[in-house]
Amino acid sequence: MKRDHVPVPAPSSRFLRVECSECNEVQVVYSHASTHVTCNSCGNALATPTGSTAQIHGTPVDPSASA
Numbered sequence: 001m002k003r004d005h006v007p008v009p010a011p012s013s014r015f016l017r018v019e020c021s022e023c024n025e026v027q028v029v030y031s032h033a034s035t036h037v038t039c040n041s042c043g044n045a046l047a048t049p050t051g052s053t054a055q056i057h058g059t060p061v062d063p064s065a066s067a
Helices: none
Strands: 015-019 026-030 045-048
Touching: 026 045
Parallel strands: none
Antiparallel strands: 015 026
């Protein structure tokens, strides 16, 4: 039986570009990270895991904005 009418659900997780609040370095962070994510240059916390989605401590960068 063909099921063309069944929509495919969109994913609720994504990869985010997060800018560190201390050194302004941009790093890619998973929205549902299960481990602590720290900045590569200064060691500041960028994401802390919670039950489902990670709490983002930096500033999310808009990927469509030109730098």
